Amino acid sequence: MIVTADRPKILLIGCDGQVGWELQRTLGIIGEVVATSLCGGYGPALDLLDRHAVTAMIQRIRPDFIINAAAHTAVDKAEAEAEVELSHQLNAEAPEQLGILAAEQGATLIHYSTDFIFSGNTSKPYREEEATGPLSVYGETKLDGEQRVLASGANALIFRTSWVYGNHGFNFMNTMMRLFKERDQLSVVDDQIGAPTWSRMIAEATAQIVNQLRLDPADSARLQGIYHLTAAGETSWYGFACRIRELMDVECNIQAIPTHEYPTPARRPAYSVLDNTKLEETFGLKMPEWQASLKLCMEDRSH
Ligand SMILES: NC(=O)c1ccc[n+]([C@@H]2O[C@H](COP(=O)([O-])OP(=O)(O)OC[C@H]3O[C@@H](n4cnc5c(N)ncnc54)[C@H](OP(=O)(O)O)[C@@H]3O)[C@@H](O)[C@H]2O)c1
Structure with missing residues (x-):
């Protein structure tokens, strides 16, 4: 990554989540980061649902980039009537407010979404422009x-x-890592297919893109839109579990089961692999295979 002296100001929202935590470690290399989270800790506290506080923070910092890693990600909990409104506020209304403020300030907004906006009724990786069809409240609100x-x-x-x-x-x-230590036997769903993606890979790709965009701010306008950004390859939850077990080198019998034997409040797509071609062609980023990332992630844990 080439880093020039002209460091952009970056407001990071939700820096204590999986992706946010990796972002606040990675973005510091390329910019001046104000890392906010619900409870503070790494930086100022910022509740994304507090519209006045969000406006005041953005007007005060005047960031070049606003990166929103906060979301309501409790997919099953979101199905409960009491949670629907919260999910909607966090996943739909709050990002809209960030967009309006970014437009007013001339900032670029980076926001994350999910494979769960698709129905999964296919067997080939989804392109960005394909028809959506969320099966859950989480997917709908995202x-x-x-x-x-x-x-x-x-x-x-x-x-x-x-x-x-x-x-x-x-x-x-x-x-899985916890359960492999506690149990001799586990059942894991084998008929949902996706791409497990390490949060660090998402953060590193985001940082590289921010670095590219800041060299010519006009690029943000030209390149705005939706991009698929996942690890390469695909597997089932069962395949993912087997690979974790292999890397841990532990004994545990994993039984492959169909989704209907593991009912959950939210429905999930049966096939939600995303095609990263647009990301590769636009930014020259080739995402690693999920197995290789998982190995790196587990090695990183033991350091
Ligand atoms: N997790 C996945 O498998 C997945 C898959 C596809 C896409 N995504 C998307 O990727 C993005 C990052 O997901 P993630 O996995 O990093 O999520 P995560 O680990 O659940 O982190 C979300 C963060 O948002 C914070 N948050 C919740 N309410 C907030 C509020 N009112 N104000 C400020 N922060 C608030 C949470 O704080 P608390 O923990 O303190 O509540 C948490 O730190 C999201 O847009 C998500 O939809 C995630």
């Missing part, structure tokens, strides 16, 4: 967020990613 951000007038880049894991946070990898 799709609404995408549309509001795109309509906000901001120069906005939306990165759709999938099956995020990392050493920091609550995710499938960490759950």
